[in-house]
Amino acid sequence: MKPADFFASLWDQYTVITPQAQRIQDLFKSHGETVLNDHVAFRTFNHSPVSLEKLEPQLEAIGYKAYGAFNFESKHLKARCYKHQTDVDSPKVFLSELLVEELPAHCQEIISKLVAQIPADAVQTPAIFWAGKLWETPTEAEYLALAEHSEYAAWLSTMGLQANHFTVSINHLKRFPTIEDVNALLLNEGYALNQVGGLVKGSPESFLEQSSTMADKVDYTFSDGVQKTIPSCFYEFARRHTMPNGELFDSFIEGNADKIFDSTSAK
Numbered sequence: 001m002k003p004a005d006f007f008a009s010l011w012d013q014y015t016v017i018t019p020q021a022q023r024i025q026d027l028f029k030s031h032g033e034t035v036l037n038d039h040v041a042f043r044t045f046n047h048s049p050v051s052l053e054k055l056e057p058q059l060e061a062i063g064y065k066a067y068g069a070f071n072f073e074s075k076h077l078k079a080r081c082y083k084h085q086t087d088v089d090s091p092k093v094f095l096s097e098l099l100v101e102e103l104p105a106h107c108q109e110i111i112s113k114l115v116a117q118i119p120a121d122a123v124q125t126p127a128i129f130w131a132g133k134l135w136e137t138p139t140e141a142e143y144l145a146l147a148e149h150s151e152y153a154a155w156l157s158t159m160g161l162q163a164n165h166f167t168v169s170i171n172h173l174k175r176f177p178t179i180e181d182v183n184a185l186l187l188n189e190g191y192a193l194n195q196v197g198g199l200v201k202g203s204p205e206s207f208l209e210q211s212s213t214m215a216d217k218v219d220y221t222f223s224d225g226v227q228k229t230i231p232s233c234f235y236e237f238a239r240r241h242t243m244p245n246g247e248l249f250d251s252f253i254e255g256n257a258d259k260i261f262d263s264t265s266a267k
């Protein structure tokens with residue numbers, strides 16, 4: 001599979017439950033912009049047939065290679081980032097996984113019931129990255145129990161494997177050269193942005209500035225019939241800066257990412 005086809009399929013699936021992303025991309029286009037993606041992110045459960053280490057070969061199969069690793073202790077997550085080995089314009093990939101054994105026993109039980117339903121050989125092709133939920137829908141009580149300890153776990157239990165967000169590369173915009181320009185445009189259009197730690201995560205001094213919308217909300221029916229609107233996915237904006245060695249910073253920053261994760265928070 002060509003990376004372009006991979007990201008096109010992902011985008012199609014992502015925008016169905018994240019209509020704001022299509023609307024915002026169209027908004028940039030209406031201002032004459034060409035929108036390139038900085039990166040795309042995925043979430044998964046560790047110790048499962050779709051763990052980070054099981055998924056990684058499918059990224060390698062489309063030409064990607066890991067180049068960074070991250071830990072988020074208070075969120076019980078670890079992550080890796082990947083870039084395409086030859087195509088510099090292909091989006092980077094941020095792949096995180098939940099360290100399930102670090103959650104309270106009752107959360108582990110809920111998750112192990114979900115994970116037990118995933119076929120051992122679930123990972124066969126890159127299409128696994130938009131496979132969605134590989135388990136039966138949880139009950140509302142299970143969702144709320146997970147959310148109390150891990151918003152990430154609750155989100156993953158309802159949404160499954162899919163692009164959690166795409167990220168607009170501000171570096172490739174012409175009329176909105178700064179992250180403040182982008183945020184002002186979005187706020188003016190009425191979009192809710194992630195405010196955790198301030199609108200802008202990071203700084204030019206750390207070579208990476210990021211902001212994101214709050215996730216869209218979708219109507220969801222839990223397995224016990226309870227209906228609720230819950231967070232789906234969000235859209236991110238990233239501006240990368242040149243380091244003293246003259247190269248553009250191309251990795252991620254734990255202190256920024258920690259706050260971006262909250263873009264799917266239900267609160």
Ligand code: OOG
Pocket residue numbers: 041042043094096164210236252253256257258260261262
């Ligand atoms: C990933 C959050 C981190 C970034 O760019 O640092 C991130 C997630 O919400 O799954 O996207």
Ligand code: NI
Pocket residue numbers: 039041094165167236260
């Ligand atoms: Ni991101």
